[in-house]
Amino acid sequence: MDSKIIDGIGLSRQVKSEVSDSVKRLKMETGRSPGLSVVLVGDDPASAIYVRNKQRGADEVGILGETISMPKTATENEVIRVVNELNSDPNCDGILVQLPLPEHIDEGRVTLSIDPLKDVDGLHPFNSGLLAAGKPRFVPATPGGIVQMLVRTGNDPMGRHVVVLGRSNIVGRPLSNLLSLKGKGGNATVTVCHSQTKNIEELCRSAEILIAAIGIPEYVTSDMVSDGVVAIDVGINRVSAPDRKRGYKLVGDIDFLSVSQKASAITPVPGGVGPMTIAMLLSNTLLAARLH
Ligand SMILES: NC(=O)c1ccc[n+]([C@@H]2O[C@H](COP(=O)([O-])OP(=O)(O)OC[C@H]3O[C@@H](n4cnc5c(N)ncnc54)[C@H](OP(=O)(O)O)[C@@H]3O)[C@@H](O)[C@H]2O)c1
Structure with a gap:
């Protein structure tokens, strides 16, 4: 695999292997x-x-x-x-x-x-409140997975300008909270963009790490990013592909072909953020079992 492509499947295997070891230990203990x-x-x-x-x-x-x-x-x-x-x-x-x-x-x-x-999705206001207060317990799986991806590939967000496209309760908002926390995986300077943001292209170009979670197929194009950007694509969009057997294909919110020419690291769709989301859900379930 091209070294600039962040291998979400490989990283999710790492996390799952760690969870699996901890599950075995928990079973021995309890x-x-x-x-x-x-x-x-x-x-x-x-x-x-x-x-x-x-x-x-x-x-x-x-x-x-x-x-x-x-x-x-x-x-x-x-x-x-x-x-x-x-x-x-x-x-x-x-x-x-x-x-x-x-x-x-x-x-x-x-x-x-x-x-x-038991809220392993981290969406209950109690858990989103803890995250917003800087004391995270269950972190929503997709944002948690993105932070793990960044840290595990040597793209620690500390001190960097991260632009998050999208402010949903599942992705954009908890992600912006997580990235601005004190401590490992946090300490970033975060800009959150949404449908009412003006000069979004300019903001995207100022990103050292750009994370797209807006649900618009291939919205981010190469003219919207700067050289060396770390591009994380959360989007999962079905677009028509008559040449494919099932008649559609999955694309992200980032135009992979053009943005990968400028990026220093980029996640593919599929095979990027999606597998990490599942791995982090399993990690949250392990945490829940430890709390009981
Ligand atoms: N890989 C995974 O595991 C995973 C997990 C969850 C979601 N997803 C995918 O990620 C994407 C986003 O999901 P979501 O649940 O966060 O979506 P969502 O709830 O629809 O939120 C979309 C966000 O994008 C903003 N937005 C929409 N159009 C925009 C535009 N033209 N310019 C700037 N911002 C715009 C919206 O702004 P407003 O708030 O102003 O409306 C909103 O904050 C989807 O493709 C979804 O399938 C993937």
Whole structure:
């Protein structure tokens, strides 16, 4: 693999191997393996793939994963009832409700119903509050994975100007908090851009590390980055590809071909941030088991 390409699959194997070792140790100490319960509501094909990959990752590291599938007609109260059962299940250490939920269900209410000590997605206000207060416990998996990628590839964000495109609760906002924390993996100077940001291209060009999480296929082009930038692509977008068997392909928010000409390091899509997200979810589940 080209040395400038950040190998998310290889890095995720490293993290999973570390988690697997710790799971074995935990089992020797306590006689039990961590348990991860994933709640999947509806039949969104992309969500089904993500959930299957999470289950597979759990199996690989010795975490007892279970998927609870509910029909898309399930009511908010029914979903919350399932979450409450998991909250009081001693074999369940981590709960993840796969988002997005069907439109008739309020994601905020469901997230609030998760026991904060089992909230391995890190989206409960208790955990996002801890992160914002500089005392992170469960960090959302995608931002956590990005920081690990940077540190493990010698691109420590300390003292560098990082531009984050996107301010969602899942990626952009927690990522900007994480990168500006004191300590390892933090200490960056962070600029957060969103749909109301003026002069976004100029801001992108001032980035030493540019992280794109806006959900627009190949939005960042080579004229928007400076030479030597470290480019991290969070986007996962399906675009039509009639020449492919399945009729579509996955691209990121960064135009990989042109930006990779200028970047000193860049993540591919697929095979970049995605695998690290799963690895960090497993790491969070291990942490949850240790806290119980
Ligand atoms: N690799 C992974 O594991 C992983 C995990 C999660 C998400 N993703 C992918 O990452 C992408 C972003 O996901 P998300 O959940 O964070 O998305 P989201 O909730 O839709 O948020 C998108 C963000 O981008 C901003 N934005 C939209 N258009 C913009 C523009 N033209 N210029 C500047 N900012 C703009 C929005 O600004 P406003 O706030 O002003 O609306 C918003 O803050 C998606 O492709 C998603 O599939 C990947």
